[in-house]
Amino acid sequence: MTEKPFIDIRHAAKSYGALEVLKDISLQVQKGQIVAIIGPSGSGKSTLLRAINDLDPLTSGEVWLEDMLVNKPLSPRQYERHINQMRQQIGMVFQHFNLFPHLTVRGNITLAPKMLKKLSDAEANALAERQLAHVGMLDRIDYYPSQLSGGQKQRVAIARALAMEPKVMLFDEVTSALDPELVEEVNLAMKKLAEEHMTMIIVTHEMGFAQDVCDRVLFMDQGVVVEEGPPEVIFRAPKHERTRNFLRKHLQGNAQ
Amino acid sequence: MGLDFTVLPAFFALLLVGAGWTIAITVAAAILSFFGGIFLAVIALYGPAVLRYPFRLFAWLFMGTPLLLQLFLIYFGLIQIGIDLPAFVAGVIGLGLHFAVYNSDIIQAGILAVDRGQYEGARTLGLSRVQTIARIVVPQAVRSVIPPIGNNMIALLKDSALVSVIGVTELTLTAQLAISRTFRPFEFYLAAAACYYLINLVLEAGLRHIERRIQMAR
Ligand SMILES: Nc1ncnc2c1ncn2[C@@H]1O[C@H](COP(=O)(O)OP(=O)(O)OP(=O)(O)O)[C@@H](O)[C@H]1O
Ligand SMILES: [Mg+2]
Numbered sequence: 001m002t003e004k005p006f007i008d009i010r011h012a013a014k015s016y017g018a019l020e021v022l023k024d025i026s027l028q029v030q031k032g033q034i035v036a037i038i039g040p041s042g043s044g045k046s047t048l049l050r051a052i053n054d055l056d057p058l059t060s061g062e063v064w065l066e067d068m069l070v071n072k073p074l075s076p077r078q079y080e081r082h083i084n085q086m087r088q089q090i091g092m093v094f095q096h097f098n099l100f101p102h103l104t105v106r107g108n109i110t111l112a113p114k115m116l117k118k119l120s121d122a123e124a125n126a127l128a129e130r131q132l133a134h135v136g137m138l139d140r141i142d143y144y145p146s147q148l149s150g151g152q153k154q155r156v157a158i159a160r161a162l163a164m165e166p167k168v169m170l171f172d173e174v175t176s177a178l179d180p181e182l183v184e185e186v187n188l189a190m191k192k193l194a195e196e197h198m199t200m201i202i203v204t205h206e207m208g209f210a211q212d213v214c215d216r217v218l219f220m221d222q223g224v225v226v227e228e229g230p231p232e233v234i235f236r237a238p239k240h241e242r243t244r245n246f247l248r249k250h251l252q253g254n255a256q
Numbered sequence: 257m258g259l260d261f262t263v264l265p266a267f268f269a270l271l272l273v274g275a276g277w278t279i280a281i282t283v284a285a286a287i288l289s290f291f292g293g294i295f296l297a298v299i300a301l302y303g304p305a306v307l308r309y310p311f312r313l314f315a316w317l318f319m320g321t322p323l324l325l326q327l328f329l330i331y332f333g334l335i336q337i338g339i340d341l342p343a344f345v346a347g348v349i350g351l352g353l354h355f356a357v358y359n360s361d362i363i364q365a366g367i368l369a370v371d372r373g374q375y376e377g378a379r380t381l382g383l384s385r386v387q388t389i390a391r392i393v394v395p396q397a398v399r400s401v402i403p404p405i406g407n408n409m410i411a412l413l414k415d416s417a418l419v420s421v422i423g424v425t426e427l428t429l430t431a432q433l434a435i436s437r438t439f440r441p442f443e444f445y446l447a448a449a450a451c452y453y454l455i456n457l458v459l460e461a462g463l464r465h466i467e468r469r470i471q472m473a474r
Contacts (some may be wrong), residue, residue: 087379087380116383162381
């Protein structure tokens with residue numbers, strides 16, 4: 001029961017001036033667990049996710065990955081080295097892909113492994129081919145991002161993150177910039193990862209996907225986790241009024 | 257006396273030599289101004305204050321004073337403090353640094369226009385700040401500003417005529433030499449103009465080629 005958490009967020013708080021965006025959030029994720037974070041716009045979902053790899057540093061609180069403190073207090077020079085090490089183990093995929101437009105798909109995927117893990121060209125190419133085959137994009141390996149559809153870009157972005165062989169994957173609304181008909185191919189790539197027991201934290205507004213794929217759902221509002229539990233409980237029998245309101249609005253919104 | 261273009265062929269070889277030097281000085285100064293521009297832009301945006309302020313003064317000097325004066329300073333002025341540069345080298349340095357400052361302004365704007373998501377995407381993979389700037393931000397910025405940099409290179413070609421005043425035997429100076437022997441300024445200046453025009457055409461074709469090649473990669 002008391003298995004040591006894989007990711008352990010302790011008393012995370014974040015303010016922009018007087019605005020408290022995260023208010024004392026604690027979250028434990030076990031190895032292989034898939035957690036969805038849902039909630040209204042501005043509730044702090046992205047901020048929490050981006051605190052995990054320190055893209056948005058916390059004001060206070062700790063983020064642990066296994067037995068390593070991600071946001072370790074160090075001198076700036078030491079910290080730079082430390083955080084670059086940590087980030088190699090934390091994959092992240094963004095809403096707007098953030099592929100490098102000046103590099104081909106191959107270049108996007110091989111850049112970091114070659115620079116940071118000192119892979120040879122041959123090794124990095126083999127890795128790129130493997131990761132692209134995994135997301136069904138091998139035939140686009142020599143294309144530039146500008147030549148891909150949104151769904152294809154996002155699958156390449158997933159492959160790029162996976163090429164660093166991260167311990168955990170973070171997804172921030174990765175399908176919400178896509179045309180509806182392109183959402184499924186990206187969801188499929190994520191489902192495949194889920195079947196391989198990748199530890200994942202997924203910020204999403206797709207309730208159906210959260211219900212299908214995730215082990216746990218967190219509902220956030222105004223910087224706090226209002227309610228959390230297995231999807232069947234959160235979606236079918238939420239305890240809190242705020243959760244019910246959100247789900248009612250959201251499911252209505254989807255139906256229209 | 258009327259125009260007489262039959263005087264030209266006898267000086268064809270001389271003009272050709274001049275054109276060769278014009279091309280050489282333009283290419284050398286263009287390379288210096290390109291990489292110098294990147295260097296100055298990176299220092300201006302990311303460098304430590306001890307470098308930023310002297311570089312700003314340097315940029316102000318090169319933008320705020322005539323190129324002709326800068327060439328005089330580098331070629332004649334530096335001799336006084338024991339730095340005796342060949343005219344060609346002085347010309348390349350003067351033209352190259354002058355345009356490096358202009359290129360730096362353009363590249364800085366290009367760097368600032370790179371989407372923040374690019375920086376985050378790279379940092380998330382574990383790249384350091386320096387690696388991200390060198391491999392992601394600057395290459396994208398430079399690609400996005402190739403057209404205005406190309407315009408600067410065309411201006412550089414034309415301004416290369418100024419190095420004739422420090423004795424580099426480039427196109428303008430060889431035309432003047434021919435004129436001093438034939439007293440036919442119109443014919444030879446026109447011939448020099450035609451040469452500049454031809455070099456310009458090649459330069460523009462080259463720039464268009466580069467732009468086409470990077471079109472996908474943006
Ligand atoms: N750099 C910043 N400066 C000031 N306020 C910020 C900054 N970044 C985010 N915020 C604020 O923090 C709050 C939480 O933002 P966050 O992006 O985490 O919300 P979110 O739940 O991801 O919303 P969305 O569903 O729209 O993506 C918002 O009120 C936002 O305006
Ligand atoms: Mg968000």
